[in-house]
Amino acid sequence: MKIIILGAGLTGLSCAYHLKRKIKKNNNFSFGLYEKEDDAGGLCRSEISRNFIFDYTGHLLHLKSDYAKNLVKNLLKKNLEKIKRNAWIYSKETYTPYPYQANIYGLPIKVVKECVEGFLKTGYCLSGSSYNFQPDTYRSFYDWIINTFGEGFARHFMVPYNKKIWTVHPKEMTCEWMGKFVPLPKIREVLTGAFMPQGKTFGYNSYFYYPQKGGIQVLADALSGKVQSNLFLGKKIKEICLSKKIVEFTDGQQLKYDCLVSTLPLKEMILKIIKKVPYQVKEKAKVLKCNSVLNINLGINRSNISDKHWIYFPEKEFIFYRAGFPMNFSSSMTPPGTSSIYTEIAYRKRGNTSGFSGKMIDGKKLTNRVVKDLIKARVLKKKDAILNTKILNIKNAYVIYDRKHKESTKVIHKFLQENKIYSIGRYGGWKYSTMEDAILEGREIANNLCS
Ligand SMILES: Cc1cc2nc3c(=O)[nH]c(=O)nc-3n(C[C@H](O)[C@H](O)[C@H](O)COP(=O)(O)OP(=O)(O)OC[C@H]3O[C@@H](n4cnc5c(N)ncnc54)[C@H](O)[C@@H]3O)c2cc1C
Known part of the structure; x- marks a missing residue:
């Protein structure tokens, strides 16, 4: 054979x-x-460029099965670190912890009110523990969002963020892919997170593993x-x-x-x-459809530009849907006295809802736009210098479940x-x-x- x-x-x-x-x-x-x-x-x-190490955007190990965990540990020996996730969302000029649906406390009161009002009317809230989460019983991902979290959560995060990353409207998507990828806090947890700091983590990636070097x-x-x-x-x-x-x-x-x-x-x-x-x-x-992701990586002349691992950006005015900080996965990713950032921009040739068209790929212009948006989000300062730029284009990135x-x-x-x-x-x-x-x-x- x-x-x-x-x-x-x-x-x-x-x-x-x-x-x-x-x-x-x-x-x-x-x-x-x-x-x-x-x-x-x-x-x-990973690409090494002038002593900066850039992965193809964030690539963190979420090891749940004992077999995979043991195999990776045996392969990497001591070169593996277990890290507690520190992920955030930036919207309405405010940073709130990930996931949005469990952490809206701190956002403008009008946003919190709309999310809570919508949530109280959902099938999830009304039927409590008998609520049917079965993804295949929903016509679309959008229907699931509305039934589970309501109009407010949909309008302020779920719809704009998912349109940006998937490049299609959630109405065009089924729920087949969701499984472990969309955190589902309990009703009590959604409400707690609306009125006070949650102090709890959610989701399959609340811890991750990453090589030390x-x-x-x-x-x-x-x-x-x-x-x-x-x-x-x-x-x-x-x-x-x-x-x-x-x-x-x-x-x-x-x-x-x-x-x-x-x-x-x-x-x-x-x-x-x-x-x-x-x-x-x-x-x-x-x-068959998939999106592409343009990964713009930057090396910056200042250490500790952020203490976060990554940040989600649901709003249209930011070109990327996510930005992350490799030096916070491992200090070996950047030369001393510097920091690095990866940004992810989703696109597709036709019918794109991400706000970015692949036709616009022009390294210099895009890097300027990414830097401008990072300054707007208070990640970069105007006086920071860009020491290094590495653009990686992932042609097949996320398969679209239409x-x-x-x-x-x-x-x-x-x-x-x-x-x-x-x-x-x-x-x-x-x-x-x-x-x-x-x-x-x-x-x-x-x-x-x-x-
Ligand atoms: C933006 C993004 C972020 C991600 N982040 C994470 C994360 O944080 N954690 C995580 O666990 N997973 C993450 N993933 C998923 C992870 O990258 C994949 O699950 C995994 O790497 C897939 O491996 P694969 O071997 O199936 O595919 P691939 O890595 O695509 O391997 C396919 C191989 O086939 C080769 N090939 C293609 N065409 C030909 C040809 N004609 N002839 C010969 N060879 C060919 C390619 O060069 C490639 O080496 C992410 C994916 C993306 C797109």
């Missing part, structure tokens, strides 16, 4: 790592991991070090012939496989890489599996998932292939 893994991001690396351990005991298997870049890691990489790349490096003899870099997949079970690379090399594990973006795989895909499957791939997502991905995965292709990971699966999910999914497919 010859297995080819396409893409050496965290999912591909984890699949290779677990296959290697299995294959030691079973000589009937062989595998290779092929990556187009000259480095493994995919989105779990080297940025998030060290995790990918640790994994790729374990599979080096099976890892082939600078190998871009050009074409796949299903009938002959052959993968062809852009350098002309052809390889035969029995089984393929792909972590390449699903849409691209169907529309550009696999030859002779049936019309119905192609049509399903055409409607009404066509579920059916389309189902049809495509069925077609691929019938042809012995397992398309996994955040973009192979075409879903919203984390680095922990990537590690676990890579392991699961390796176990299944060898069982």
